[in-house]
Amino acid sequence: MLTESVFVALGSNVGDREYYVSKAIELLGGEAEISIIKQSTMLETEPVGPINQGMFLNAVIEITTALSPKALLHVCLKIEEKLGRVRTKRWGPRTIDLDIVLFGNKIVHMPNLTIPHPELMNRSFVLVPLVEIAPDAVHPVTSCTAVEMLDLM
DSSP, rough: OOOOEEEEEEOOSSHHHHHHHHHHHHHHHSSSSSSEEOOOOOOEEESSSSSSOEEEEEEEEEESSSSOOHHHHHHHHHHHHTOOOOOOOOOOOOOEEEEEEEEEEEEEEEEEEEEEOTTTOOOOOHHHHHHHHTTTTTTTTOOBBBBHHTTOO
């Protein structure tokens, strides 16, 4: 069974942020087809977007999985729902946000899923923890490493 190295960004800015990020990682790791390989430290960051809201706690994990990108998205959405995520406003406050940012060298364009994440190169709150755990992770479109992407910001 072929497994892919995948990077998932996590963020929370509602309630016990550390609990939500840690619990999401635990739930991902509890899935039969997912193994947690590395986890960044948690980083407190300013919110992005037009809505006034609290500070985020962000992290990135590396996993391996035999799941397809669509199946992994389904798992992530199920975990978000289990942890109380309610989607009311784009870029609004959230208990937990799970974003698949890189999925091996795959390029995916589907409804509700674009990989690599379209904002990856613009988000230091993803790039800083990504560089911490995988400085040589490569963006399959630009061929830039995580370090190079962060340097370009």
